[in-house]
Amino acid sequence: MPNLHFLLGILVTVWVTSGASASRVPHVSGVWVAEAKARTKPPTKKTKPKKSTDKNDTAEVADAPAPVAAPTGLPPPPDLPTKYKGVAILPIQGQDVQPAQVRHFEQTMMNEVDETPGLRAISPQDVQNDVGNVNLDARSCQSQLACVARMGRYARAHLALDAKLASLGGTLSVSMRLVDTQTGLEVGRVADPVSEDAKEQAQELHRMAVQLLAPETYVGQLTIKVSIEGADVFLDDKQMGVTPLKAPLADLRAGPHILRVSKPGFADVNQFVDVVFRRNVTVNIDLANTT
Numbered sequence: 082m083p084n085l086h087f088l089l090g091i092l093v094t095v096w097v098t099s100g101a102s103a104s105r106v107p108h109v110s111g112v113w114v115a116e117a118k119a120r121t122k123p124p125t126k127k128t129k130p131k132k133s134t135d136k137n138d139t140a141e142v143a144d145a146p147a148p149v150a151a152p153t154g155l156p157p158p159p160d161l162p163t164k165y166k167g168v169a170i171l172p173i174q175g176q177d178v179q180p181a182q183v184r185h186f187e188q189t190m191m192n193e194v195d196e197t198p199g200l201r202a203i204s205p206q207d208v209q210n211d212v213g214n215v216n217l218d219a220r221s222c223q224s225q226l227a228c229v230a231r232m233g234r235y236a237r238a239h240l241a242l243d244a245k246l247a248s249l250g251g252t253l254s255v256s257m258r259l260v261d262t263q264t265g266l267e268v269g270r271v272a273d274p275v276s277e278d279a280k281e282q283a284q285e286l287h288r289m290a291v292q293l294l295a296p297e298t299y300v301g302q303l304t305i306k307v308s309i310e311g312a313d314v315f316l317d318d319k320q321m322g323v324t325p326l327k328a329p330l331a332d333l334r335a336g337p338h339i340l341r342v343s344k345p346g347f348a349d350v351n352q353f354v355d356v357v358f359r360r361n362v363t364v365n366i367d368l369a370n371t372t
Contacts, residue, residue: 169238172205176247193290211236233262302361304329312344
């Protein structure tokens with residue numbers, strides 16, 4: 082019997098090392114031959130996942146803006162124009178204002194958009210008609226960014242303008258924001274009270290429109306006159322020159338800035354100055370009385 086066990090062990094070793102099937106030797110001394118063979122089996126080569134060749138697959142594109150997804154059941158949005166940027170003016174939301182005021186504001190903003198180079202206005206009525214073709218309602222967004230972007234996108238616009246008018250204590254307040262219809266991100270916002278006087282209101286709405294639609298052109302100038310020569314002039318901590326300045330400071334962002342005038346032997350002058358859109362504001366500084 083010892084010889085039989087010895088011969089059987091040799092036979093098993095030969096079968097395992099020569100690639101014999103585990104099913105041919107079910108059990109030897111309590112060890113499955115299949116387990117022995119598994120330990121000698123070379124590791125399975127892992128294959129890398131294939132990259133998608135679909136041009137519309139953006140999963141592997143770094144920093145690609147996420148497009149606004151259409152709700153289930155909606156058709157794909159139409160292509161956008163390439164010769165200009167469309168600005169969809171959504172139906173204006175009014176609070177305690179007359180319908181005539183709303184219509185006047187809508188027309189004013191359409192004119193402002195059309196007068197901005199590279200932009201073209203899409204009226205609230207056209208927006209409503211376009212989105213109505215896919216059973217959407219442009220008045221239903223309630224200021225939700227994704228909804229505003231979707232309405233503008235189905236109206237073939239690159240940008241959507243969402244605005245509110247409200248009469249608060251007898252003062253007309255205007256709030257507007259601009260939304261990128263492809264990313265759903267807000268790209269600009271303005272809010273201010275406006276005058277009831279028609280002429281002043283037109284100027285104020287124009288200023289707001291430029292600030293929103295073409296912020297790079299929302300600039301003004303400062304003419305700074307200092308009583309003493311050789312003084313350093315700083316605006317927002319940036320040196321602008323030495324007095325006397327040869328020309329006005331141009332292309333300054335409209336709004337408040339901090340002006341500082343400094344010269345050894347004199348106390349610094351620090352003050353706020355307000356740059357006005359498309360105007361040249363003159364500021365006079367007397368250093369002689371600051372010793």
